[in-house]
Amino acid sequence: MSVYDAVEIDRLQGGSADLAQYLGSTVLIVNVASKCGLTPQYAALEQLQKQYAGQGFTVLGVPCNQFMGQEPGSADEIASFCSATYGVTFPMTEKVDVNGDDRHPLYTKLVEVPDAEGYTGDIRWNFEKVLIDASGSPVARFSPQTEPNAPEVVAAIEKELRTA
Template structure:
């Protein structure tokens, strides 16, 4: 695993699916339930120029769910306050506006001293352009393979139906 100086040294070892995180509406998100599945973890926001990606993420989730794939939305308010809502407001917005059915976690920080342990494990992985470390913006995507390890990272501008993202998901399902 690569070194990530933004979290004080080497990235924590172990699968991101071993991390405890709350569900959006309370209780545990129980990431362990996704063991053996491919999971696309995306930090999401309701008031961002990239928010329409929710529609594509839902289509991706629906298309591959029966083959062992899950999109996991992780609300974050660290980028210009673009996810200010309560858990109920976030859930209502996602459902009513984009028909989101994929699971969502509690709102967390993805960067800085308050970075959630999930992102401490994800951000050590570099994307195809070599970027590792801090999440750059809302809708940055991390693909966890069926083996529980991060296998790909995509920039916030990479659309959910981008050929390289779809190919990476399909490679994990094949």
């Protein structure tokens, strides 16, 4: 079963993000925030987007304000910051909750994925990353502190692109 099944989420600038469009692609889903110490990871995420987009890969940024209020802006403010500061071209969804009673249904599925240490459960902080294969199944989870261009992330992306 795909993580995209029956999951509705809007784009940052409004309108449906239509997650079904990502079936057949490798996707790195990242909960993002503009005012976090890890925010510079946007640059490496954009680098991955540019490097692998032509091979059936995309980053999907999911803004979240649940961690010390580090994504307080409106959709326009978030989009403007990402574009002006980091040149972000990858798609971004609306701001959602990734934990708690109001957790978005997409994250209900993503928190079940273990990371390299076997951790499952709540998203721990901004910039936690989950890699989704071409069939829509989560295949890897990376901690917030793991840089997007870390060897283990790149290897996982390249492995999925080879098998897609």
